[in-house]
Amino acid sequence: MITPAIEDRPQWADASAGQARAVTPGALDIAHGVILYLDEISVSFDGFKALNKLSLHIDVGELRCIIGPNGAGKTTMMDVITGKTRPDSGKAFFGQTLDLTRLKEPEIAHAGIGRKFQKPTVFEQHTVFENLELAMKMDKRVWRSLFYKLDSEARGRIETVMEQIRLTAQAHRLAGLLSHGQKQWLEIGMLLMQEPRLLLLDEPVAGMTDDETMRTAELFVSLAGQHSLVVVEHDMAFVEKLGGKVTVLHEGSVLAEGDLATVQADDRVIEVYLGR
């Protein structure tokens, strides 16, 4: 088995690292309809404020796009949510009760936050089906039942995910032979095998063809509702196709929020993107 370099490992891999499990999936309190709260989060690097009292919340089942110029703090925000970066101040909660600033990265992944980095990291020497199977086996919750053979429930889950990511026809193709877009979908499928409540997707359509980009938008729209999605993206045609609420970050805080047409007509947003 080829193991991606540690730096590039997707979060589902870390979720299986065998670390202490302080969090039980399903224990998430979303009674108020909010899955993620960030409240006045600040992060400084050598005195420079990458996040400056950033506050936002994501509703259960929402599909949210985060846009903003280079250096606005988008990646840093994702890093705070996944526990990779600790804020200097502010609160970050998953549901009502899980304090993300106190949990370790594997605990956060296990609690139901999946992150997809820009570069696809799939096991190229394995088939699509095997990649999804491996992603599920990495999840210790189902390890025992999968140790000897794949039971029919697990097989059914893999088949459902293959349909969602439109790779059923490629089930027995080696992942290394897939197009860039198909590799991205496969990695999203690997995240889905872990049944995340919240998916964080960092520039998911970078390098995709126009057709792949539009299919990815359809996939995300279909995942919303059952999952909550936070998508960082620069491609405005894609953001428009997603159709959800858009948050514009600038200098580490929220500059504007609303549907794409509204934020694009906002003078402050125009100035930030075009004014310098």
Ligand SMILES: Nc1ncnc2c1ncn2[C@@H]1O[C@H](COP(=O)(O)OP(=O)(O)OP(=O)(O)O)[C@@H](O)[C@H]1O
């Ligand atoms: N580890 C770090 N050390 C020092 N500075 C950092 C670090 N991480 C981020 N920064 C700085 O913080 C600011 C915000 O960076 P961040 O990567 O979050 O922005 P971004 O909105 O994701 O930008 P991009 O669209 O270019 O990816 C930038 O000025 C960046 O140089």
